[in-house]
Amino acid sequence: MATLYGDGPRHSNTDLQDYYDSVPPPHRLSDMNTPSSFSTQDIPLIPQSPSGHATRSYGAPLASQPSAMESSADMTTGYRDYDHHGYSDHDHITPNDAWMEKGASTGSGKKKWVIGGILGLVALIAIGVALGVTLSKKSSSSSSSSSKSSSSSSDPSNFSKDANLKLSFYGIAYTPAGSQLPDCGNSLDDVISDIQIMSQLTTRVRLYxxxxxxxALVLEAIEQTKVNVTVFLANYPVSTDNDTAYDRQRDLIKSAIQTYGTDHIGGVTVGNEYILDYLNANGATDPNGAVGNKGAELLIANINDTRSMLSGLGVSLPVGNADAGSYFNDLVLEQVDYGMANVHPWFANVSIDQSAGWTWEFFEVNDVQLAQSLSNTPEMYVAETGWPTKSSDTADESNGPSTASVANLQTFLDTYICQANTNGTKYFFFEFFDEKWKDEQYGGVEGWWGLFNANRTLKDGITIPDCVLS
Structure with a gap:
């Protein structure tokens, strides 16, 4: 296993870690400097005991220095996903045949419409009307290039299904469009459309x-569409604002639970890469060192407050935390019911043909083993994993061995999704659709991680793996 691991843009190795900001949700990883006994040849397709696995190590990340992005005073203007520090020396990892086995794919043929026999004005009008109805129906149905669901009536639960979408994903990472302060341009209609589509791909969605x-918008959309979707709500606290962001979001979550109950809520995640951000802001690198533990003290106060809020409502929900792949603080994990780890082969400079196996290995070594070593054994999820489909600048078109492309996203889908389902990995695929605001503000690959385009159409060239979860 490489001595340095992290997710960062393709700049120099010394400044990969400097691409930070505390606006959620970054997709940072970290480094591993203990050689792993795994190779991708060893990745099982069934759950196994971690005995014999390499010892988990956080390693020593590169020194953090402030970046231009970190100087922003407004830490709550939006949710975004960043890259971080560097990895290297993954060449010894060889693809595993089982992980590289592609999921079944189904093509979609295009219908041909023939209009003929126009014998008179009446016939012409009749045919025109018929053609209009036919095209309308065709437009409302989804295809590989147009997957935006539409309700066939005023009832959002009565919507057209897309045969090209498969219920194959354990979960999907999602932020409703327009959910960035101060503008807040999201809408219930858009969220309903998103839930209609995602309900054909997964039964779980996580927010940031x-x-x-x-x-409330997501829960209302689930209620109106009557789909089988569970959402993990989230609170993104900021360590430097005297809990202003935390309190504001806690109250919104409380109100949503009071209105909609808990039937469609899987848990409440408190913090997204909070410890990593805290370490960077305070010039430290060890999540379990003195600085990391100080950050943990602040975060645990938010976690306990969330539990108190839920208890006051008379409800019982799991409370969790999300952080970079090997930046979990042990004290934090000991206080939660679940942990969510961001694991991105792209930012680890891993080649696409090795990425599926590498993702599994990194998660097992850094996160699953850690959780199993703690007395409360929190449940662990992959919070984010995926592959970008393009870059807005040439500098970030490649992570070194592989490019950002639709073809490589398809490869990752084909080599990770069904295999992860088989071996029991609980993951949230990153992400539902492209987010234009990220591209406009940050460039590179930041805005191009979606399975779908920003207009909610499935990206041309993407075939959803067919391994429906029971």
Whole structure:
């Protein structure tokens, strides 16, 4: 296993870690400097005991220095996903045949419409009307290039299904469009459309924060569409604002639970890469060192407050935390019911043909083993994993061995999704659709991680793996 691991843009190795900001949700990893006994040849397709696995190590990340992005005073203006520090020396990892086995794919043929026999004005009008109806129906049905669901009536639960979408994903990472402060341009209609589509791909969705009333919007959309979807609500606290962001989002989450109950809530995640951000802001690198433990003290106060809020409502929900792949603080994990780890082969400079196996190995070594070593054994999820489909600048078109492309996203889908389902990995695929605001503000690959385009159409060239979860 490489001595340095992290997710960062393709700049120099010394400044990969400097690409930070505390606006959620970054997709940072970290480094591993203990050689692993795994190779991708050893990755099982069934759950196994971690005995014999390499010892988990956080390693020593590169020294953090402030970046231009970190100087922003507004830490709550939006949710975004960043890259971080560097990895290297993954060449010894060889693809595993089982992980590289592609999921079944189904093509979609295009219908041909023939209009003929126009014998008179009446016939012409009749045919025109018939053609209009036919095209309308065709437009409302989804295809590989147009997957935006539409309700066939005023009832959002009566919507057209897309045969090209498969219920194959354990979960999907999602932020409703327009959920960034101060604008808050999200809408119930858009969230309903998103839930209609995602319900054909997964039964689980995770959010990153609660600003702009997104918790209530998602729960209302689930209620109106009557789909089988569970959402993990989230609160993104900031360590430097005297709990202003935390309190604001806690109250929004509380209101949503009071309105909609808990039937469609899987848990409440408090913090997204909080410890990593805290370490960077305070010039430290060890999540379990003195600085990391100080950050943990602040975060645990938010976690306990969330538990008190839920208890006051008379409800019982799991409370969790999300952080970079090997930046979990042990004290934090000991206080939660679940942990969510961001694991991105792209930012680890891993080649696409090795990425599926590498993702599994990194998660097992850094996160699953850690959880199993703690007395409360929190449940662990992959919070984010995926592959970008393009870059807005040439500098970030490649992570070194592989490019950002639709073809490589397809490869990752084909080599990770069905295999992860088989071996029991609980993951949230990153992400539902492209987010234009990220591209406009940050460039590179930041805005191009979606399975779908920003207009909610499935990206041309993407075939959803067919391994429906029971």
């Amino acid at each position: 924060g609660a600003d702009c009333n997104q918790s």
